[in-house]
Amino acid sequence: DTGVSQDPRHKITKRGQNVTFRCDPISEHNHLYWYRQTLGQGPEFLTYFQNEAQLEKSRLLSDRFSAERPKGSFSTLEIQRTEQGDSAMYLCASSLFLDTKDEKLFFGSGTQLSVL
Amino acid sequence: AQSVAQPEDQVNVAEGNPLTVKCTYSVSGNPYLFWYVQYPNRGLQFLLKYITGDNLVKGSYGFEAEFNKSQTSFHLKKPSALVSDSALYFCAVRDFDNYGQNFVFGPGTRLSVLP
Numbered sequence: 001d002t003g004v005s006q007d008p009r010h011k012i013t014k015r016g017q018n019v020t021f022r023c024d025p026i027s028e029h030n031h032l033y034w035y036r037q038t039l040g041q042g043p044e045f046l047t048y049f050q051n052e053a054q055l056e057k058s059r060l061l062s063d064r065f066s067a068e069r070p071k072g073s074f075s076t077l078e079i080q081r082t083e084q085g086d087s088a089m090y091l092c093a094s095s096l097f098l099d100t101k102d103e104k105l106f107f108g109s110g111t112q113l114s115v116l
Numbered sequence: 117a118q119s120v121a122q123p124e125d126q127v128n129v130a131e132g133n134p135l136t137v138k139c140t141y142s143v144s145g146n147p148y149l150f151w152y153v154q155y156p157n158r159g160l161q162f163l164l165k166y167i168t169g170d171n172l173v174k175g176s177y178g179f180e181a182e183f184n185k186s187q188t189s190f191h192l193k194k195p196s197a198l199v200s201d202s203a204l205y206f207c208a209v210r211d212f213d214n215y216g217q218n219f220v221f222g223p224g225t226r227l228s229v230l231p
Contacts, residue, residue, distance in 0.1 A: 003159070004159065033218075033219070035221075040125075040223065040224075041223055041224070042206050042208075042221030042222050042223050042224050043160070043206070043221045044221075045218045045219070045220065048218065056218060091159065091160070093159075093160075101148070101167045101168075104162050104165070105152075105160070105162065105219060106159075106162070107152075107159030107160040107161070108159050109157065109158060109159045110159065
């Protein structure tokens with residue numbers, strides 16, 4: 001399968017613990033996005049990368065959240081000191097950006113986080 | 117800020133009947149509009165987009181969408197629904213104002229096609 005891969009599929013953690021999620025984008029895709037989705041809502045933007053550079057971060061993203069994309073390939077999203085409100089599906093998407101008009105996102109299946 | 121609204125949480129349609137999933141948008145400047153579909157336990161999949169040009173846009177799986185500037189709408193349509201079309205549908209717009217090139221998604225509409 002050459003689609004966007006996310007690991008793990010499910011994560012259950014206790015409040016206050018740190019968690020890290022991984023996203024492997026489609027090979028050669030230069031843009032990578034992280035979204036959060038809660039039940040009954042659409043995906044909510046968190047941050048995005050152009051190659052290894054993190055270009056945008058949502059104002060909703062607290063300092064407990066950090067994302068990296070070393071070498072412009074896979075990306076990790078870390079949440080420190082998790083809270084119950086962090087429980088959500090975390091989605092990763094990638095795209096081959098050549099022109100704004102042609103950009104199309106390819107999504108992974110997501111990581112479902114449950115904070116107890 | 118750019119935004120989209122999907123006024124219906126749920127749409128039910130009988131198999132073989134035409135379907136419409138509604139979306140309205142609010143943007144400054146020219147809108148870049150998209151439809152994505154999410155099947156259970158699957159990632160969102162791109163259906164179609166409107167950037168410029170013809171108001172009727174054709175996409176994957178027989179879906180099409182009609183861009184209406186005066187009504188600020190971008191409704192998703194299909195002439196004959198299939199049971200396999202049952203899924204969650206999201207309208208989205210590029211937000212060039214706040215987040216560079218970010219995509220902003222609506223809350224989604226659950227489509228149920230009844231056999």
